[in-house]
Amino acid sequence: MLECKNINSFYGKAHILNDLCMSVDAGTVVSLLGRNGAGKTTTIKSIMQMVVPKTGQVTFLDRDITGWPPHKVARMGLGYVPEERRIFTDLTILENLEVGRQPARDGSIEWTIEMLFEIFPNLKERRNNRGKELSGGEQQMLTIARTLMGNPKLLLLDEPSEGIAPVIVEQMAETILNLKAQGVTVLISEQNLHFARIVADRAVIIESGSLKFDGTFLDLDAQPEIQGAYLSV
Amino acid sequence: MSLLIAQFLTGLANAAALFLVASGLSLIFGVTRIVNFAHGSFYMLGAFIGYSLMQVLPGFFGFWSSVLLAGIAVGLIGVIVEMFVLRPIYKAPELFQLVATFGVILVIQDLTLMTWGAVDVLGPRVPGLKGVVRILGEPVPQYDLALIAITPFVLFALWYLITKTRVGILVRAATQDREMVGALGVNQAWLFTGVFFLGAALAGLGGAIQLPKGGADLLMDFNILAAIFVVVVIGGMGSLPGAYLAAVLISVLNVFGVSYIPQSTLVLMFVVMAVVLMVKPFGLLGREEVAGEHGQVGEPERPFKPAGKKGRIIVAALLLLLALLPVFGSSFAMVLVTDIIIFCLFAASLHFILGLGGLVSFGHAAYFGGGAYVAALLVSSAGTPMELAFLLAPLGACLAAVIIGWLCIRLTGVYFAMLTMAFAQLLWSLVYQWDEFTGGDDGLVDIWPSPWLAETEAYYYLTLIVGVGGIILLRHTAHTPFGYALRASRDSSRQAEATGIHTKRVQWAAFAFAGSMAGLAGALFVFSKGSIFPTELEIARSFDALIVVFLGGVKTLSGAVVGGATLELVKDYLTRFEYWRLILGVLIIVIVILAPDGIVGSLRKLGERTGLLREAEVSK
Structure with a gap:
């Protein structure tokens, strides 16, 4: 469904992604693992074309989307959930959701505000509150709900478990499994191996912007040296 | 009733x-x-x-x-x-x-x-x-x-x-x-x-x-510009009801002002704005602007480094050329270069607070014109000798900058810019309306340098020494601990505070220093022209400097100097045509689009790409 072929991405002159290759199959949850600074966020931004890879290709649904403006990428069905949440703090929850709303695409679920409120009941209670009045966990829920309003076929989640309370992390895991059950494909960047193991079918490990491992968690368990080398356990 | x-x-x-x-x-x-x-x-x-x-x-x-x-x-x-x-x-x-x-x-x-x-x-x-x-x-x-x-x-x-x-x-x-x-x-x-x-x-x-x-x-384009900026700022940037409230406030006060205190009309709205901003720093219905809230765009700031050996040689060669100008150049060329140096010093002083301090002033002409008026008034009203008046001009500008700076520095961003403009306008209207003392619209004339400096050549050397000296002093200050503190306050005021820098005080001092240097440029200006008019205090003058600093490249001091020289030269050439504004406007737009880092910034990038300049090191 999504494929990155030998992408090289830069921040200014700093070379972040180095010939990175990886892919995500439809209907699966893939976790992108790696240490701080391994290039996880840059990978996700490069898929969204918010950082345009200098060389290499990103294909989505068999179309080369490299160099497209991000809004077109989003309209193709890629839903981006940023690590820093970036909700619109002066807008209410309902207005935040409105910003994310896009027409349904064939083959994707058509999300309504009611359906999202079922998954995220907290948001329903506070629907007329402004973004800045929400707790960190609520903001995290909102940023996912907002992206779902665009009816994405593939959800890109950048470190959703970071900086939120353990209870919410559990809720987050449930939410992701719930989304998967509904047929949403997910690429989730994570540092937390435990969390990744719960939600994902496959692990992709990167280090210094290059692929180091790609396989199931069973494979990963069979190679403890990989865990030791590329993940902070 | x-x-x-x-x-x-x-x-x-x-x-x-x-x-x-x-x-x-x-x-x-x-x-x-x-x-x-x-x-x-x-x-x-x-x-x-x-x-x-x-x-x-x-x-x-x-x-x-x-x-x-x-x-x-x-x-x-x-x-x-x-x-x-x-x-x-x-x-x-x-x-x-x-x-x-x-x-x-x-x-x-x-x-x-x-x-x-x-x-x-x-x-x-x-x-x-x-x-x-x-x-x-x-x-x-x-x-x-x-x-x-x-x-x-x-x-x-x-x-x-x-x-x-x-x-x-x-x-x-x-x-x-x-x-x-x-x-x-x-x-x-x-x-x-x-x-x-x-x-x-x-x-x-x-x-x-x-x-x-x-x-x-x-003239209506420039005439309304100040008023609408004032309205937007008084109301609070981005607030529509605020803009309505402010428009009514200004218009009604203006009508009453015309009837009861006719002298107030030129300055009334700026006084209202100054009062409102001092009580409510973000306007009547505005809200606080958080720095960086809108997502910083563009590349990170490049460190501002002392000149390398090559740079020094180029500057020295250029200075030698300028010093020899009287030998081979006409007196017209000397007058032109005198103008250019004065303008460059003015622009460089604005760059000091704008580029290094991150404080965008829309009213820098107040200190340029202010310095010029201080010198002119000392000569015309008090009969002060030219040399003394010349030295007191930057002090006068400094004093003005200290007072205005103290009032403005608590604001940031566009609000700061507007308040500085308000005070510049205040000063302008004071000079414009106080006929008996300042000559009003007719200005002050017959302000000539002492006999030993009266020759074009002698005054040219004075300008060269003082003007270039001023620019070098500005540049040198950027590399002192004070300059570092100023740049730290610009890049991260919180971090700077945490390291023990009193950011507001540093910015205040920088504002005063920049004001004095603008005053110095003003002093050079008034004695080179022999006269001074309120136009030198106008918003348009402040904008001139602003345009030059951005056009040259805000990230380098040489940008302000190159920009200043370019604009003066181009203007001197273009004003002979009937529609010179059109040509200049198109030229500015083209430069802006082709060289988004300013003239100097873009030249430097071009140099690096073609390998003529060594690439600046980038830390990962």
Whole structure:
């Protein structure tokens, strides 16, 4: 469904992604693992074309989307959930959701505000509150709900478990499994191996912007040296 | 009592156009973060286009259709400006775009002159609304009442659009985080164009709707510019009800001011703004602007390093050339270079607070003109010897900067810029109106240097030594601990505070230092010309320096110097043509689009790409 072929991405002159290759199959949850600074966020931004890879290709649904403006990428069905949440703090929850709303695409679920409120009941209670009045966990829920309003076929989640309370992390895991059950494909960047193991079918490990491992968690368990080398356990 | 009410109504009616134009400016700034200097030009175009349409379309409906059509036409012109001038430079450093909009002002000025000629036109009376209504015995024009009635509807319609519709929600979201809005599938390019259309259309409407009360002339673009900035700032950037409130406040006070304290008219709104900003630093209904809230665009700042060996050799060679100019150059060349050096020192002093301090001052002419006036007044009123007056000029400018700086430094961003402009305007009107002391509009003449400096050549050397010395001093200061503290305060004021730097005090001191150096430039200026006029304190003078600093490249001091020299030379050459503004405007726009890092910044990048310059090291 999504494929990155030998992408090289830069921040200014700093070379972040180095010939990175990886892919995500439809209907699966893939976790992108790696240490701080391994290039996880840059990978996700490069898929969204918010950082345009200098060389290499990103294909989505068999179309080369490299160099497209991000809004077109989003309209193709890629839903981006940023690590820093970036909700619109002066807008209410309902207005935040409105910003994310896009027409349904064939083959994707058509999300309504009611359906999202079922998954995220907290948001329903506070629907007329402004973004800045929400707790960190609520903001995290909102940023996912907002992206779902665009009816994405593939959800890109950048470190959703970071900086939120353990209870919410559990809720987050449930939410992701719930989304998967509904047929949403997910690429989730994570540092937390435990969390990744719960939600994902496959692990992709990167280090210094290059692929180091790609396989199931069973494979990963069979190679403890990989865990030791590329993940902070 | 009845007179008071009638005056109040007049003020309310005057507020209509002011509100329309200011709300457009506020919208454009809110979403695109562009300080649109060309907004006054849109207003002027609205007036002229409306006027022409009214000649063709007769009657009551003809009038109102003309107003509407003028708005749409100006909106479309705004779209052209947005798509062809601004779109290529959205990624440039913040505030850089204002240089481009300054170019647009010049272009529109000459195009208007070409199309409508240099005559002032009088607006037509509105068919059906020509009479007056007696209110408590006082005559109030019917058209005024119509304007008073219309404005709240416009306010309501805009408010509804912004708060209740999807477009409005997207606009507000984009105001905070445009990249995120794009990542959610919204084509923000069209959102920007749409906002620009609306903003420009509102300015055009404002221009057309005031025709029966005012008319149209070629000065109205600059004349309204200060007023609408003041309205937007008093109301609070981005707040429409705030803009309405402020427009009413300013217009009503203005009417009363004209009747009761006629001397106040030039300065009244700036006094109101200064008072409001000191009590409410973000305007009546504005909210705090958090630095970096809108997502920093562009590359990170490059460290500002002491000159390398190669750089020093080039500068030394250039200085030697300048020192030998009297040997081979004509006296005309010496006068021209004298002008250039003075302007470069002025621009470099602005760069010191703008580039290094991150404080954008819109009123730097106050210290340039202020220094010049201090010297001139000392000579003309107190008979002070030239040498002493020359030395006291920067001190006088410094004193002004200390006082004004103390009041301004607590504000940040656009609010800081506007308050500095307000004080510059205050100083200007003081000089302009205090005839007996300052000569008012006639200026002060016969301020010549002492005999030993009177020759062109001697004065040229004085300028070269003092001017270049001043620029070197500014540059040197950037590399002292004080300069480091200033740059630290710019890049991260919180971190700087935590390291023990009193950021506000550092910025205050920098403001005063920059003011003194501008005053020094002013002193050089006044004795080279032998006269001084209030124009040297005008907003346009402040803008000159601002344009030069951005055009040259805000990240390097040499940018200000190169920019200053370029602009003076180009102006000297172009002013011989009839439509020189058009050429200069187009030139500025082209430079801005081709060299978004400024002249020096872009040359340096080009050099690095072609391998002529060593690449700056980048830490990972």
